[in-house]
Amino acid sequence: MPSFDVKRLRQALQTRMLGQRCRYFPVLPSTNTTAHLLGRQGEPEGTMVLADAQTGGRGQGSKVWISPPERNLYVSLLLRPSLAPAQGPLISLVAAVALVDTLRQEGIACGIKWPNDVLIHARKVAGILTEMELQGDVVQFVVVGIGVNVNMTPGELDRELGPIAPTATSLQATLGHEMSREVLLASLLGSLEHWYERFCTEGSAPLLEAWQARSLMPGRRVSARTPDALWEGTVVGITQAGHLLLRDVDGAQRTLTSAEVRFLD
């Protein structure tokens, strides 16, 4: 499998800003960590950190993001939006909507599991890790990290992911053939730029509507594990801040800011 071809990416890239400044590394501990360092050094908005493999890929809730070489996309974008800290999680929704649009353009049926997993036939194909850098109450920058399982074969998924392989998939496993990671990333960056610019100019309403339209959640029975409780209920929707709204068996409504969600139905 060839290494990532940055020249091919540049040829396919049609964005104004996102990814035009590209820092490519054959291997990194984590593209998110490097993007943070660059953010602190004053790198401009839109800078992209890309790696062909990660040795310490990070997922939600201190999980590991398994990142074998030359198969997948591991990318982090440095954004400098004017946001209140409470709005930071909305950037994850931007990425989730953009990912779904990109995959659907390739003919792949997929949707979003709250907060920001992208699933194909109930299996996770992509994840998003958004991290904010604050100074006091002011957002200095946001790093949005995206991992997409692109060209791992079913055998490689089994080997690399071990016990979690049955919950995961790749685009290769779905389509039965490989995809150009460079063309896919160019398309993803175009979609991300579109939704990010809309969010920055029009606010959260169009984004929340787009997220809901791509969500697999409404009406589903779920369990939701938070650091101090396990909730069960039916999903009502998400709030303006991107939090999950659940109705439990007693009819009480709960708002969860973060949780590990499982489908029960």
Ligand code: BTN
């Ligand atoms: C999740 O679903 O748990 C989030 C996974 C995010 C993985 C990506 S890969 C690129 C970037 N660098 C990291 O260390 N994590 C994110």
